[in-house]
Amino acid sequence: MMAQYLEIKAQYSDALLFYRMGDFYEMFFDDAVAAAEALDIALTKRGKHQGEDIPMCGVPVHAAEGYLLTLIRKGFRVAVGEQMESPAEAKKRGAKSVVRRDVVRLVTPGTLTEDSLLEARSHNFLGAYSELRKEAAIAWADISTGAFHVMPIKPVRLSPELARLAPSELVVSDLVPDTIRVMADEYRIPLTPIGKSSFDSSASEKRLCDLFKISTLEAFGTFSRAEISAMGALVDYLDITQKGKLPLLQPPEQEAENRVVQIDSATRRNLELTRSLAGGRAGSLLSTIDRTVTPAGARLLEQRLSSPSRHLDTIHERLAALDVVHNDTLLSEQIRDALRRTPDLDRALSRLSLDRGGPRDLAAIRNALGQAELISGVLQDKDMPDLLKKSSQDLQGFDELLALLDAALVSEPPLLARDGGFIAAGYDGELDEARTLRDEGRSVIASLQQEYSERTGISSLKIKHNNVLGYFIETTATHAEKMRSAPLSETFVHRQTTANQVRFTTVELSELETRILNAGNLALEIEKKLYLALSTAILGDSGRLTAASKGLAELDLVTALGDLAKSEGWTRPRIDDSRAFHVSGGRHPVVEHALRRQNGEPFVANDCDLSAQDGAAIWLLTGPNMAGKSTFLRQNALIALLGQMGSYVPAYEAHIGLISQLFSRVGASDDLARGRSTFMVEMVETAAILNQADDRALVILDEIGRGTATYDGLSIAWATLEHLHQMNRCRALFATHYHELAQLANTLEGVENATVSVKEWEGEVIFLHEVRKGAADRSYGVQVAQLAGLPDCVVSRARQVLDMLEESSREGGGRIQVDDLPLFAAAPSPQTSMTKVASEVDSMLKDVHPDDLSPREALDLLYKLKEAARS
Known part of the structure; x- marks a missing residue:
């Protein structure tokens, strides 16, 4: 062994x-x-x-x-x-x-199919990356659903594509460059090197043709050698891991590099699209807007949110479908009620194709088709846009398969085929007979005993059983002679004689005994054959079933977005090919949801206008921390993303010219594992934006240059803003505490100042969260520090130093020297604190007469004085 x-x-x-x-x-x-x-x-x-x-x-x-x-x-x-x-x-x-x-x-991580090993509401992609000469491509598949895609990319675009797809595993050549290894490590994607022969494009083409039983790949499109190599390597890896049982992959869907909005990993992280900064789904945009009721619909929502479209016709088609369900609440609710009872058709189909399914997968397909038929009936004769019309048509034509599964399966089948009991009574005569013998053997024997008793005229005749003889007929010695005589002797065969009884058998009884003993195994074998036949019938119609699953997912997503828009007061955006970006009354969906859930506070909506006919359109945003600058930046990026995804948006009105790229540099953190400081991470992310952003990009930058010395940071922020304006010529929101940058609005066309309003009241700052045109006069950092709970002496000292610095700046004295600032020891702040304690002690002692105090009262007073001093 x-x-x-x-x-x-x-x-x-x-x-x-x-x-x-x-x-x-x-x-x-x-x-x-x-x-x-x-x-x-x-x-x-x-x-x-x-x-x-x-x-x-x-x-x-x-x-x-x-x-x-x-x-x-x-x-x-x-x-x-x-x-x-x-x-x-x-x-x-x-x-x-x-x-x-x-x-x-x-x-392996990318080849899981079991429900217990997967997240039902997320894809589980296996990726393969190939470079051939000067070409590169990435292919990806989810074997739990059969989705199969490929896309040609430039090597420099691999990083944002990996961030978009988030594959569970990436297959590469064993000669993969170190840059790919570093990238996979950064995104925590398991890398699986395989032999270079798996990426051979000629062998890959044959492998793909054999898989899909076609003579040429031109049936699916025109693919580059790199694309064929990536797809072939992925299929070869599946063949290795699944030991020849290849999953039911759909024909490869070719995607264009410019089909979706480019969003890099830093931007996805900063905007918390599908995962919050804490790492979980809770608190992300996805968790906030997800109203889908099926796993397939949830996976489609995540896919759309990760890949907003740049194709104007696609966006308008999705919005047109959303208009219908948004305006017809009754229709939407009828569809959603049916979808709530719809199982995961894709994953059930995949498990059956890999021979990892069971009776419940057959039932899942039956139940899904039943709900599809119901939804198709609801949509019948409705005047619908193309997207809904196609989805409805994909749900039709399964009458024969549905009737077969309805007739064959019980309502609640067991998990495993080997358990039996999933085929309905009356579907197969042989199975019914075997079950009858298995479950009702005694009654069958009793019927035979009654028949033999009537035939012989012996009322005391019995059929009995023991472990030696099995089933036998027993009668008394008196009646035995009758059974030994013709014509009964031709039927009854003598087997044994005891002291008082004689035992017989018959051919019929022997055959019945064999059938009863084997009935249980026979019933299981029959059910296994029927299971295989039903699976074969389903897999034979897999293409149309996959299309039906897509139709159900599309209907789930559009009705979920309609429900979201209706309940949250979202509006239909105007998306076109202009360079407009005008949002009226925009809101951050996640923050608005959190405020409502925590204390019922309303979200303060704000306008944003970055429209430009030609050249850059940049808002330079100033104002204190905690006033809402970062929220304002993020909400406008999310509104653009939601609009191009094909959703209504959280605003009173929105006009968005197509955006090609979305870049965000918000927040600060170091990367100790790679030896990068907070400032280095900030500069790397800023460099990526300035090197890649085109004139159709939307860029949001928050506090560029804050991680280094003041004048270094100011100069970097200044130069960054000029580069965005003159070289990138894009639409951007640029938040900063460097008020000196405000003067750029006077010299750079398309740059405007905006600020977040605050109000001071009795030394405290009140955040109004309103964005208006103009520049902030100060940052209110000391007031924010006080709100954060810094000790009074620290806040008081900070005010003193700030006043001296501002006075020096107004007088034109240049940079103030350290010697000009008295140390903490000379500051009056601690004295203020002691004075406060002294006044409390005075008030407590004012009315105390020591001669009148008992020892207990004096001790209590001492404790109170000590507590006052401590506080």
């Missing part, structure tokens, strides 16, 4: 080997040590190898999925080795023969 284990393990040295032994998957040697630590399970030992104990651990087969998920999340790959025959079959080769085992599947 260990020889067999070592032989299999040698073929999968880079993976943990789950070695099937009965009801457990066992691991040995280093695999056992690593798995025991990762899974927090007991590490034992079994036998010896070369004189050393063999470490061993194991997990139950029935609970393996949970352990697999833990290992995958911790970066392991798992080879699942199953028993390929029963022990009885192995013994036929010899009493000492070992049960034959082999790896049936290599489990």
Whole structure:
């Protein structure tokens, strides 16, 4: 057995080997040590190898999925080795023969299909990147849904595409450059190098043609050699990991590099599109706007949000569909009610294609088709735009398949086919008979006993059973002679005589006995055959089923966005090919939702106008921290993104000229793992914007240059703003505390000053969160520090130093020297604090008469005085 284990393990040295032994998957040697630590399970030992104990651990087969998920999340790959025959079959080769085992599947992050291992509302993409000469391409597929895409890209665009797709695993050539490894490490994408032969474009073309059973790939489009290489490598990797059982992939969908808005990883992180800065889904834009009721609809929403369109016709088509459901609330609710009862058709279909499905997947497809038929009926005879019309048509034409599944399946089938009981009564006569014998064997025997009693005229005749004879007919010795005589002797065969009884059998009883004993196994075998037939019927219609799933997802998304727009008061944006960007009464959807949930406060809406016929349009935004500058920057970026996704937007009115790129430099953090300071991270992200932004880009920058010395930071911010205006010529929001930049509005056409309003009241600052034209006169940093809870002495000292610095600046004295600023020891702030304590003590002692105090009262007073001094 260990020889067999070592032989299999040698073929999968880079993976943990789950070695099937009965009801457990066992691991040995280093695999056992690593798995025991990762899974927090007991590490034992079994036998010896070369004189050393063999470490061993194991997990139950029935609970393996949970352990697999833990290992995958911790970066392991798992080879699942199953028993390929029963022990009885192995013994036929010899009493000492070992049960034959082999790896049936290599489990990796990008090849998961089980619901328990996947997030139902997110895609699980496996990617493959290829570079051939001066061409490059990336292919990606979700084998749990069958989605398959490819796109030619420039190597410099790989980073934003990986940020957009967020693949669970990326397949590359084993000669991949270090830059790709660094990039994958930065995005925490497991990198899987495979042989260069997998990327050979000629072999890849043949591999793809064989997979889709076509003679040429031109049936799906015109692909470059790099695209063919990437797709072929992905399919070859699936063939390796799935051991020849390839998933049901859809024909490859070719995407253009300029089809979607380019959004780099820093911008996605800063805007918290699908994940919050804390790392989870909660608090992100996606979690705030997600009203979908099906997993497929949720996955489509995430895809659209990550990839806003740059194609004007596509955007208008989506908005036209949204108009219909937004205006017809009854229609929308009817569709959503049906969708709530619709299972995940895509993933059920994928599991069946990989032979990992079960009766519940058959039922999921039946139930999904039933709801599709219902939704199609609701939409019938409606005047609809093309998107809704196509979705409705894709739901039709499944009457025959639906009738088959309805007739064949029970309403609530079991999880596993081997459990049986999922085929409905009356569907198959042979199965019904086997079940009757299995479940009603006694009643069948009783009926036969009654028949024999009537035929012989012996009322005391009985049919009995024991472990030696099986079923037999028993009668008294008196009646036995009658049964031994013709014509009864031709039917009843003597088997045994006891002291008082004589036992007989018949051919019919022997056959019935065999059928009863085998009825349970026979019923299971019949159900397995029927399961296979139903699966084959479903997979034979997989193309139309995939289209139906897309139609259901599209309807879910459009009705969810309609429900969101209706309940939140969002409006239809005007999207065109101009360079306009005018938002009236814009709001930040996430912040607005959080305010309403926490304390019911309304969100202060603001306008933004970055429209430009030619050249740049930039707002230079000043104002104190905590006043809402960052929120204003982000909300306008999100409004543009939502509009081009095909959604209504949180504003009273919005006119958006198509945006090609979205860049955000907001917030500050260091990158210790890569040796980058906060300022270095800021400069790297700013450099990426200035080097890539075109005249159709929307750029939001917050506090450029704040991570270094004041004059260095001011000069960098100044030069950055000039570059955006003169070289990038884009639309931008530029927030800063360097008030000196405000004068650029007088010299650069298209640059305007804006500020966030505040109000001072009795030494405190009140944030109004209103954006208006003009420049701020100060930053109110000391007031914000006071609100944050800095000690009074620190706030007082800060005011004193600020007054001296401002006075020096007004008098033109240049930079103030350190010697001009008295140290803390000379400051009056601590005295102020002591005075406050002294006044409290005076008030407490004013009416105290020591002669009148008892010892207890004096002690209590002392405690109160001590507490006053401490506070």
